[in-house]
Amino acid sequence: MPLHILVVDDEEDVEHLFRQRFRKEVNDGKAALHFANSGLSALTQLEAVDKKDIIIILSDINMPGMSGLELLEKIKQLYPEKKVMMISAYGNEQYMNDAKVKGADDFLTKPVDFKLLKEKLLTEA
Ligand SMILES: [Mg+2]
Numbered sequence: 001m002p003l004h005i006l007v008v009d010d011e012e013d014v015e016h017l018f019r020q021r022f023r024k025e026v027n028d029g030k031a032a033l034h035f036a037n038s039g040l041s042a043l044t045q046l047e048a049v050d051k052k053d054i055i056i057i058l059s060d061i062n063m064p065g066m067s068g069l070e071l072l073e074k075i076k077q078l079y080p081e082k083k084v085m086m087i088s089a090y091g092n093e094q095y096m097n098d099a100k101v102k103g104a105d106d107f108l109t110k111p112v113d114f115k116l117l118k119e120k121l122l123t124e125a
Pocket residue numbers: 009010011060061062063
């Protein structure tokens with residue numbers, strides 16, 4: 001079964017980038033990608049019956065409306081079994097500390113190092 005990953009980011013080109021960089025893993029049936037451009041959209045997708053197999057969420061921190069940190073809190077309340085990895089454009093330690101306190105499972109900085117991300121995701125799984 002592929003590892004189902006939900007990528008949450010308000011930047012439009014992120015979906016294209018992930019689809020490109022995970023093309024091989026998706027084609028090989030190792031990964032399945034889902035996308036949301038806001039925290040609300042992410043929560044709606046997690047509620048959807050056909051998206052129940054999403055087990056890891058990669059979320060941007062800086063988003064209009066619900067921030068990545070608010071989304072993290074909601075996911076950990078509603079779905080404590082799901083893993084959440086936070087992605088921040090800034091090497092902002094305050095954000096990282098807040099995210100750690102709120103239960104984030106891991107962290108990445110932008111621009112995303114896809115080699116590192118795949119090591120984290122696909123060796124763990
Ligand atoms: Mg953003």
